Amino acid sequence: MKILYLSDSILPSQSANSVHVMKMCEAFASLGHNVALVGLKGKPIEQDIFSHYGVKNNFLVKQNSMPKVPGLLFFHAMYSLVLYWRFKPDFVFGRSFFSIYLCSFFGKPFSFETHNPVHTLPQHFRFAFKRIIRARAMHKLIVISDKLRQIIVAECPNLPNSKIEVLHDGASITPTDSTNIGSLTKGQGLLQIGYVGSIQRGRGIDVLLRLADELPTMDFHIVGGDQTTIVKNLNLNEFPTNVQCYGFVAPSVASQLTKQFDVVVAPYQLDTSVKSGKNTSGYMSPLKIFEYMAAKKPIVCSDLPVLREVLSESNSILVPAEDVSLWKNAIHRLQDYSLRNKLANEAFQKFETNFTWTVRAKRILPKP
Numbered sequence: 001m002k003i004l005y006l007s008d009s010i011l012p013s014q015s016a017n018s019v020h021v022m023k024m025c026e027a028f029a030s031l032g033h034n035v036a037l038v039g040l041k042g043k044p045i046e047q048d049i050f051s052h053y054g055v056k057n058n059f060l061v062k063q064n065s066m067p068k069v070p071g072l073l074f075f076h077a078m079y080s081l082v083l084y085w086r087f088k089p090d091f092v093f094g095r096s097f098f099s100i101y102l103c104s105f106f107g108k109p110f111s112f113e114t115h116n117p118v119h120t121l122p123q124h125f126r127f128a129f130k131r132i133i134r135a136r137a138m139h140k141l142i143v144i145s146d147k148l149r150q151i152i153v154a155e156c157p158n159l160p161n162s163k164i165e166v167l168h169d170g171a172s173i174t175p176t177d178s179t180n181i182g183s184l185t186k187g188q189g190l191l192q193i194g195y196v197g198s199i200q201r202g203r204g205i206d207v208l209l210r211l212a213d214e215l216p217t218m219d220f221h222i223v224g225g226d227q228t229t230i231v232k233n234l235n236l237n238e239f240p241t242n243v244q245c246y247g248f249v250a251p252s253v254a255s256q257l258t259k260q261f262d263v264v265v266a267p268y269q270l271d272t273s274v275k276s277g278k279n280t281s282g283y284m285s286p287l288k289i290f291e292y293m294a295a296k297k298p299i300v301c302s303d304l305p306v307l308r309e310v311l312s313e314s315n316s317i318l319v320p321a322e323d324v325s326l327w328k329n330a331i332h333r334l335q336d337y338s339l340r341n342k343l344a345n346e347a348f349q350k351f352e353t354n355f356t357w358t359v360r361a362k363r364i365l366p367k368p
Contacts, residue, residue, distance in 0.1 A: 189219030204267025
């Protein structure tokens with residue numbers, strides 16, 4: 001099958017959505033399909049784009065190099081439409097509202113993925129979305145959590161239940177080779193505790209630093225943000241000496257660093273925001289959680305209802321988002337190697353069965 005993946009992702013970039021689309025295309029291609037990914041061209045990097053994301057070079061990447069101008073996404077949709085006619089796909093998939101909207105007029109089966117409720121979208125995105133879900137050729141609307149499904153069903157009462165499917169985000173099983181491996185800067189800490197991801201508002205970096213202050217015998221690592229930015233964002237006078245920051249690293253390196261932690265943390269707060277300013281804490285499906293599960297590491301995570309769609313007491317330690325004393329207690333509990341091993345294995349088994357990119361790709365594709 002020829003699959004065209006239409007995205008507005010900047011490739012490469014530091015955004016989680018760029019990781020998502022590259023991994024999904026690798027998964028489609030690994031199932032034996034001919035895959036082309038459409039995105040926006042990012043800044044040049046030293047590595048080739050496949051090595052940067054830690055994916056196989058088994059699909060085509062087409063990057064629109066237009067400069068950022070008003071209406072860029074509309075022009076990008078036209079670029080996507082041209083590639084649609086050239087590639088002649090059997091199935092179209094993607095997250096680009098306007099590109100999918102234009103291609104929906106031409107009858108090829110397609111599925112559309114959204115990570116946000118309709119009411120959070122700009123007006124012109126809402127227009128495209130409503131046309132997309134009414135198109136006869138739409139196979140499925142893919143959403144990333146059951147909480148998001150419930151919101152969209154309420155917003156779009158004419159959308160049949162059979163047309164909407166929940167598929168959480170995913171991850172790849174981390175390879176054990178040393179390709180692109182990074183090295184942790186380790187002190188004498190009893191445990192190496194890691195955080196990988198954005199340092200934007202609501203990610204709980206302030207909670208993590210308070211935790212480091214109260215656990216001076218542990219080493220903490222933040223992959224995804226530098227110390228200067230964190231100090232500025234939080235208006236700090238002092239920075240804990242047992243915290244090491246690595247800044248942004250390529251996704252392929254981040255996955256190898258994660259393998260070196262003893263414990264991984266996800267201190268999401270109730271006001272978790274993305275770059276657009278949306279608070280996604282009620283319906284999100286963070287890549288970080290699945291990458292932690294894939295790395296087979298014990299997870300301490302904020303106890304948010306949407307995250308319980310994936311995590312539970314059997315495969316993680318869930319604690320109130322802002323209660324540093326309970327976070328501290330959770331870390332102390334994980335000094336027990338047998339508990340760390342049990343939680344990590346339970347999480348990995350659930351991940352391997354349900355949340356690999358390949359499992360996700362199989363569930364997206366129409367049945368023959």
